[in-house]
Amino acid sequence: MIKRELINNNIFTEGQLDKIHNATIEILKENGIEILSEDARKLLKQNGAKVKDEQVYISEKMIEEAIESAPKKFTMYARNPDNNVTIGGKNTVLSPGYGAPFVMDYEKGRRRALYEDYVKFTKLAGYSNFMDVVGGVLVEPTDVDDEIRHGKMMKAAVKYTDKCLMGSAMGAKKAKESIEMASIVYGGMDYVKEHPVLLTLINTNSPLQIDSRMSDALIVHSKHNQPIVVASLSMTGTTAPTTIAGALVQQNAEILTGIIVSQMVNPGAPVIYGSASSVVDLKTGNLAIGNPETAKMFNGTAQIARYYGLPSRGGGALTDSLKPDAQAGYESMMNFMSAVKSGFNFILHSAGLLENYMTMSFEKFLIDDEIVGIVDNYEAGIKVNEDELAKEVIKHVGSSGNFIAEQHTYDHMRDLREPILSMKERYFSNKDQPDTAKRANKMYKEILKDYECPPLDKKIEEKLDKYIENLKD
Amino acid sequence: MIKRELINNNIFTEGQLDKIHNATIEILKENGIEILSEDARKLLKQNGAKVKDEQVYISEKMIEEAIESAPKKFTMYARNPDNNVTIGGKNTVLSPGYGAPFVMDYEKGRRRALYEDYVKFTKLAGYSNFMDVVGGVLVEPTDVDDEIRHGKMMKAAVKYTDKCLMGSAMGAKKAKESIEMASIVYGGMDYVKEHPVLLTLINTNSPLQIDSRMSDALIVHSKHNQPIVVASLSMTGTTAPTTIAGALVQQNAEILTGIIVSQMVNPGAPVIYGSASSVVDLKTGNLAIGNPETAKMFNGTAQIARYYGLPSRGGGALTDSLKPDAQAGYESMMNFMSAVKSGFNFILHSAGLLENYMTMSFEKFLIDDEIVGIVDNYEAGIKVNEDELAKEVIKHVGSSGNFIAEQHTYDHMRDLREPILSMKERYFSNKDQPDTAKRANKMYKEILKDYECPPLDKKIEEKLDKYIENLKD
Numbered sequence: 001m002i003k004r005e006l007i008n009n010n011i012f013t014e015g016q017l018d019k020i021h022n023a024t025i026e027i028l029k030e031n032g033i034e035i036l037s038e039d040a041r042k043l044l045k046q047n048g049a050k051v052k053d054e055q056v057y058i059s060e061k062m063i064e065e066a067i068e069s070a071p072k073k074f075t076m077y078a079r080n081p082d083n084n085v086t087i088g089g090k091n092t093v094l095s096p097g098y099g100a101p102f103v104m105d106y107e108k109g110r111r112r113a114l115y116e117d118y119v120k121f122t123k124l125a126g127y128s129n130f131m132d133v134v135g136g137v138l139v140e141p142t143d144v145d146d147e148i149r150h151g152k153m154m155k156a157a158v159k160y161t162d163k164c165l166m167g168s169a170m171g172a173k174k175a176k177e178s179i180e181m182a183s184i185v186y187g188g189m190d191y192v193k194e195h196p197v198l199l200t201l202i203n204t205n206s207p208l209q210i211d212s213r214m215s216d217a218l219i220v221h222s223k224h225n226q227p228i229v230v231a232s233l234s235m236t237g238t239t240a241p242t243t244i245a246g247a248l249v250q251q252n253a254e255i256l257t258g259i260i261v262s263q264m265v266n267p268g269a270p271v272i273y274g275s276a277s278s279v280v281d282l283k284t285g286n287l288a289i290g291n292p293e294t295a296k297m298f299n300g301t302a303q304i305a306r307y308y309g310l311p312s313r314g315g316g317a318l319t320d321s322l323k324p325d326a327q328a329g330y331e332s333m334m335n336f337m338s339a340v341k342s343g344f345n346f347i348l349h350s351a352g353l354l355e356n357y358m359t360m361s362f363e364k365f366l367i368d369d370e371i372v373g374i375v376d377n378y379e380a381g382i383k384v385n386e387d388e389l390a391k392e393v394i395k396h397v398g399s400s401g402n403f404i405a406e407q408h409t410y411d412h413m414r415d416l417r418e419p420i421l422s423m424k425e426r427y428f429s430n431k432d433q434p435d436t437a438k439r440a441n442k443m444y445k446e447i448l449k450d451y452e453c454p455p456l457d458k459k460i461e462e463k464l465d466k467y468i469e470n471l472k473d
Numbered sequence: 474m475i476k477r478e479l480i481n482n483n484i485f486t487e488g489q490l491d492k493i494h495n496a497t498i499e500i501l502k503e504n505g506i507e508i509l510s511e512d513a514r515k516l517l518k519q520n521g522a523k524v525k526d527e528q529v530y531i532s533e534k535m536i537e538e539a540i541e542s543a544p545k546k547f548t549m550y551a552r553n554p555d556n557n558v559t560i561g562g563k564n565t566v567l568s569p570g571y572g573a574p575f576v577m578d579y580e581k582g583r584r585r586a587l588y589e590d591y592v593k594f595t596k597l598a599g600y601s602n603f604m605d606v607v608g609g610v611l612v613e614p615t616d617v618d619d620e621i622r623h624g625k626m627m628k629a630a631v632k633y634t635d636k637c638l639m640g641s642a643m644g645a646k647k648a649k650e651s652i653e654m655a656s657i658v659y660g661g662m663d664y665v666k667e668h669p670v671l672l673t674l675i676n677t678n679s680p681l682q683i684d685s686r687m688s689d690a691l692i693v694h695s696k697h698n699q700p701i702v703v704a705s706l707s708m709t710g711t712t713a714p715t716t717i718a719g720a721l722v723q724q725n726a727e728i729l730t731g732i733i734v735s736q737m738v739n740p741g742a743p744v745i746y747g748s749a750s751s752v753v754d755l756k757t758g759n760l761a762i763g764n765p766e767t768a769k770m771f772n773g774t775a776q777i778a779r780y781y782g783l784p785s786r787g788g789g790a791l792t793d794s795l796k797p798d799a800q801a802g803y804e805s806m807m808n809f810m811s812a813v814k815s816g817f818n819f820i821l822h823s824a825g826l827l828e829n830y831m832t833m834s835f836e837k838f839l840i841d842d843e844i845v846g847i848v849d850n851y852e853a854g855i856k857v858n859e860d861e862l863a864k865e866v867i868k869h870v871g872s873s874g875n876f877i878a879e880q881h882t883y884d885h886m887r888d889l890r891e892p893i894l895s896m897k898e899r900y901f902s903n904k905d906q907p908d909t910a911k912r913a914n915k916m917y918k919e920i921l922k923d924y925e926c927p928p929l930d931k932k933i934e935e936k937l938d939k940y941i942e943n944l945k946d
Contacts, residue, residue, distance in 0.1 A: 006482070006484060007483065009480070009482065009814070010480060011479060011854055012855070016857040019857055020857070020862070023862045026864055027864065027867055031867065031868045031872065032872070033872060034872035034873060055872065110900060110903055205873070207867070207873065207874055207876070208872040209872045236889075237882050238875060238876055239875065240876060241863035241867060241885075242876065242881070242882045242885045242886050242888070243888070244855045244856075245857045245858075245861040245862050246861060246863025246864075246866070246867065246881075249863065249867065250867050279889055281889075281892070282886060282887070282891065283897065286897050286898070286899055288889070290892075290895060290897075291850075291890060291892065292847045292848070292890060293850070293889060295851060296851060297855075299855075300855055321895075321909070322898075322906050323908050324799050325908035325909045325910065326797050326798055326801055326910060326913075327802060327894070327895050327896065327909040328799055328802065329800060329801065329802020329803035329804075329805075330802035330840070331806075332803065333803035333807050333810075334806050334810060337807060337811070338810070338851070341482070341814075355899075367799050367800075374803070374804075374807060375765070377764075377765040377766070378768060378769060381484055381769070382484055382485070382718055382772075382773055383716070383717075384485065384492055384493070385718075389492060389496045389718050389719055389722055390716050390718065390719025390720075391496050391499060391500065391719075393719070394500055394504065394680070394714060394719060394723050395500065397680055398504055398680070398681065399504065399505070399506060399528065399681040399682045400678070400680065400681070403680070403709075403710055403711055403712065403714055403715065404711050408714060408715070408719075409710050412714075412715045412716050413710055413715050415715070416709075416752055416754075416761070416766060417764060417766065418755065419754070419763075419764065422763060422804065423794065423795070423800065424754035424756065424757050424759050424763075425757055425795075426828075427575075427583060427795050427828055427831070427832070430582030433796065435800075436794070436798045436799035437798065
């Protein structure tokens with residue numbers, strides 16, 4: 001988790017935010033939004049929305065009421081209370097990459113992700129000082145049957161870490177199953193209903209649609225008081241307007257609708273205003289999430305969420321590069337740093353991704369963990385007090401002296417962040433100077449070799465295994 | 474040049490700035506500052522400073538008067554007026570790396586810099602859409618005799634580009650010679666005295682000293698109305714306190730003294746408040762300019778300059794990495810992006826450096842030029858108007874449609890920044906996917922091969938050559 005001590009970057013003026021808000025209201029009133037879930041449509045109708053076939057028309061009042069009832073911040077509970085995190089305010093809670101179907105390392109290159117990779121990345125997330133929420137589709141374990149995949153993933157997250165967890169968004173049935181598994185881990189459904197323990201990603205279907213699977217999962221999670229991120233994944237020029245302001249208006253309509261549904265299910269249910277929208281590269285037609293326009297879109301997203309007083313999600317250590325190279329470094333830093341400075345409360349995709357959202361790289365995971373550490377230190381700002389101002393030692397050393405032997409230097413020399421992956425060595429020869437990816441390769445293997453699981457009650461593990469076994473029927 | 478449309482990042486509160494200011498006044502009053510130039514001491518004494526041996530004591534009033542007379546912004550004139558730049562306000566004017574004794578490329582590795590390297594980097598700076606000020610010690614041409622080195626460097630900058638130029642800070646004689654060469658290029662000394670044409674770096678000698686060579690060059694340049702950057706290069710724990718706030722207090726005392734001298738020489742002479750201070754790595758004792766503390770120190774520097782209403786310099790695409798790898802990418806982006814967002818008006822070291830300030834890399838130059846392009850686009854912000862808000866096209870496409878064939882998409886699709894070095898291709902195979910450094914290697918050779926010099930009057934070139942020839946006597 002990063003504690004942001006610096007002021008949030010605002011990309012819009014207050015007047016521009018009003019314009020985006022008003023345009024959103026106009027869209028939701030005049031075009032409405034397509035809701036494919038019957039249950040969700042019914043709920044919206046009961047609460048006064050105009051519904052015509054699958055199209056639902058949302059009023060300004062419905063937006064106001066949802067914003068009013070949604071909490072400004074909430075705490076997520078881990079099975080180890082030291083790992084509880086509060087989402088909202090000055091906190092930026094982190095989670096590693098999500099949803100990649102491929103993995104990559106220095107030796108074997110890129111290949112389909114398997115369950116063993118899922119376990120390895122879970123351990124790296126467990127090792128990290130910054131990753132707070134694990135589980136979900138950390139990578140897609142393509143060798144595990146779909147019907148038990150969500151169960152196996154949650155079991156791995158519980159077994160190999162004691163951090164906060166993610167739930168399933170794959171329809172009502174799997175959402176319920178993930179909540180039931182959580183009740184095994186946390187000692188009963190009563191506890192779960194009182195405590196947010198699973199964070200789940202609910203994606204809209206741009207433009208202006210929410211599908212049944214996502215709506216139904218949303219309803220289940222909100223009913224159980226479990227936090228959801230409602231996120232738009234729109235792409236400029238294809239599923240959204242090609243202008244950033246326009247894309248933000250459209251995604252705003254989608255996200256607010258999801259939040260409205262959650263608040264109708266259960267007023268006060270924790271929700272996060274989210275986005276994984278991006279621009280599309282002209283030449284190739286591919287996602288261009290390393291482009292500055294994507295970072296600006298995220299910046300705008302965070303500010304719009306703040307305008308509504310809602311916790312926000314967006315950004316990540318995102319890059320279009322296929323390798324853990326210089327481009328991966330500069331794009332990921334740009335995206336991650338600007339996301340934190342934008343004031344996001346939750347950043348998914350904070351470690352490991354290459355090739356936009358397609359590949360999780362073991363080396364990139366540690367590169368990103370270092371990027372996160374750097375930004376964390378930056379966001380702590382500069383302390384200013386009598387001791388830090390150092391007047392006495394400056395006067396004592398005087399002109400053309402040296403500070404190295406001073407007590408003040410000794411007292412503060414350990415304040416400096418110690419780099420973990422970054423190299424501060426001098427040049428010695430053109431040969432045998434390992435680059436960042438090579439150093440990360442060596443380091444991740446050592447971490448996995450030495451990794452120790454946190455203790456887990458044997459009975460809980462057995463119950464989880466049995467629960468997953470039963471899912472096969 | 475980058476035009477900053479977004480709000481500057483402030484790392485201090487107004488009250489914290491007052492504390493830094495007051496601590497600085499106390500240091501300058503009680504300890505004073507050592508001025509090794511007799512001319513500078515004489516000037517300070519004439520203007521009311523208390524002088525004891527080489528120690529000069531500066532009063533608050535002297536600071537106030539200097540701040541009052543120094544210009545808030547000024548224009549630099551290039552021999553091609555299209556390349557004139559204004560330093561101050563929302564502009565961030567850029568210059569490539571400076572002072573490195575080594576160069577590096579993908580094939581030959583790291584080696585001593587030669588004059589032919591100087592020419593090559595000058596051409597790359599000429600090619601760049603973002604580098605505004607060239608010349609000076611772009612790299613150190615170690616095969617050129619010291620007595621003519623500044624002349625040869627300026628001649629190369631004039632011949633291979635038509636951008637703004639840098640002058641010599643190596644004592645009064647060389648400073649004068651660089652101004653005389655400028656008068657050849659710009660058609661006479663009268664023009665030069667009326668127009669800032671040479672930007673010169675004046676470094677203090679931390680802690681709390683300014684040496685003769687720098688003071689004397691400062692006096693010459695200010696007398697001729699040529700802009701100077703007064704910069705502290707202090708290092709925490711050795712030549713400055715190890716706390717950031719303390720290092721900023723000490724460098725403030727040094728920089729303000731340089732600015733006071735310039736304004737005593739010639740009230741209204743253009744000056745820039747500058748810093749290349751950095752933190753030192755604990756383990757190795759080496760500079761750690763890729764550390765977040767260095768970036769924060771720069772952030773503070775820019776804000777302190779703004780507090781005094783002075784144009785500012787600091788930051789750069791800085792890294793401690795020895796190679797153009799992931800670390801070089803993330804550290805350079807962090808430093809460059811945060812420097813721009815901090816509101817610096819002039820950023821030296823914007824392209825090419827590796828191994829803190831030691832090595833100029835051809836590949837890194839293009840990596841940084843791409844970083845600069847990305848940040849430039851980011852800083853332009855997001856446009857919000859009726860057309861960009863895209864309400865009509867959103868309503869027209871409606872739910873579950875596609876924007877690809879819309880006129881609005883066609884009208885705006887070219888608004889997106891087109892990446893130059895960054896790759897947006899999909900994965901095709903583990904082999905033959907060149908990484909960023911390899912692509913940059915190919916690209917820099919093509920740029921040099923195709924480079925065309927801007928036209929230069931033969932007579933001016935001959936006069937410059939003759940002038941340099943005469944320096945040998």
